[in-house]
Amino acid sequence: MxxxxxxxxxxxxxxxxxxxxxxxxxxxxxxxxxxxxxxxxxxxxxxxxxxxxxxxxxxxxxxxxxxxxxxxxxxxxxxxxxxxxxxxxxxxxxxxxxxxxxxxxNDAVTALAAGTWGKKGIVLISGTGSIAYGFDPATADFVRVGGWGYLLGDEGSGFDLGRKALVAVMRAFDGRGEPTALTKLILDRWSLQHPGQLINTMYGQDNVRTAIADGSKLVMQAASEGDPIAVSLVEVAIRELEELVVTVSTSMGIQLSLASGDPRKRTENRIPLVLTGGLFSDRGFEQRFMQTRAIRSGLFEVRLLExxxxxxxxxxxxxxxxxxxxxxxxxxxxxxxxx
The missing domain is CATH 3.30.420.40 (ATPase, nucleotide binding domain)
Structure with missing residues (x-):
């Protein structure tokens, strides 16, 4: 050196x-x-x-x-x-x-290292995109699930949530979908008069992926206010992120079970699960994720990346x-x- x-x-x-x-x-x-x-x-x-x-x-x-x-x-x-x-x-x-x-x-590796100082663990990122990554230094093997980009995956990400919100607004505008509070929030965000103007606005963005991902904040706001469409979108995103964690865990040989006693007593050998990304900065979103079956299994030591x-x-x-x-x-x- x-x-x-x-x-x-x-x-x-x-x-x-x-x-x-x-x-x-x-x-x-x-x-x-x-x-x-x-x-x-x-x-x-x-x-x-x-x-x-x-x-x-x-x-x-x-x-x-x-x-x-x-x-x-x-x-x-x-x-x-x-x-x-x-x-x-x-x-x-x-x-x-x-x-x-x-x-x-991949940037998931850096987030995991920041959360565990290079120790064994899993990181779940839900930002503009989404991915789950596991690492075990005993084998030096990485397990990666998701992260296939906004065209092929990124389920449960900010972009995915923002895009689905825009789709919900357009469906409501057509009369194919239920009315949603997302319509006013999105129109106000881009200073528009009606949903039809979203076409030029969104396709004209310098970085359309980032702009759409930013709309996930509006979904969180509408969900916190009880809008049924927004609540449904958030619940789907939570399930998709849980699936990423479960799949990585299975690949690492970690068996999830809710039938093996009191999760509160299952403190030994828990694997660190590092959560990071813009969606987890929303307290309501984080709390919903903490109620998933995977987290309630007691097998993870959940850490918000500090x-x-x-x-x-x-x-x-x-x-x-x-x-x-x-x-x-x-x-x-x-x-x-x-x-």
Missing amino acids: AEGKRYIGIDGGGTKTVCILGDDEGVIMAESRGESSSVKSRPWEDVQQVLLTLISDVLEQSGTGPSRLGGIFLGLAGSDRSEDRKRIKDWLQAELPKGVAITVH RPPVIGAYLLALQEQGIELTADRQQRIAGFVFR
Whole structure:
């Protein structure tokens, strides 16, 4: 391990990208933020620009020359397939000095690491997209379920919920569906007079995926006020997220059962389940999820992610270079105050 090296962690989701730079002792020295860097929902040239801008920014903030970089770990939405990782890694290797260790993985990995400090666990992300990821260091195997993008999956995500809300509004407008409070909330959100105007508004968005995902907040509001359509949409999303967790658990050899005694007494060997993403920031949504059969089984130690997922990317960059996550390093990392 070379003395004085600096390490970069990048967490890129469907809505935003966060980048931090720190040293080998867990001291974070710079932070920068940008737009989405999801390779499955943005043009490749846009992703390149976002990443290069953020890397340059944290290098400049910290007074770090590129030659001092020891490693960079990128957790990017839609980037856990080998062809995606290779494309990004090859490109970055040409942009950075020779010898910089570059690791690319899905953003679920960084969120899981941030929640468990690299220990065994499962992470469930419900943000713009959705995915569940499990990791067991004893086998070094990852189990991934979902996360297939807004065209092929992302059930229970902000985009999925927002899109279904728009569909419900249009069905009500046609007379094919029941009236819903979502109509007024959505029209007010985009300052429109009637649902027919949503066509030009939504298709004209610079990032239509992000704009639609933002509508999930309106679903939460309508559900909290008792709108039947919104409540139904939320319940479906909860069931789909529960299914992700159950499937990952089964693949990891964790058997869910409600018939093995009092769940409150089943505290040994519980596996951490880290919840993160914009939908779980809604208290009502979180509480509904906590009432699912999977969670009531008592087999999970549920943790709302308290540290930004980018922390996981940085600590994984350290681990990739054999740097031990001592208690002192963890304390320094956890003590960083984000903007």
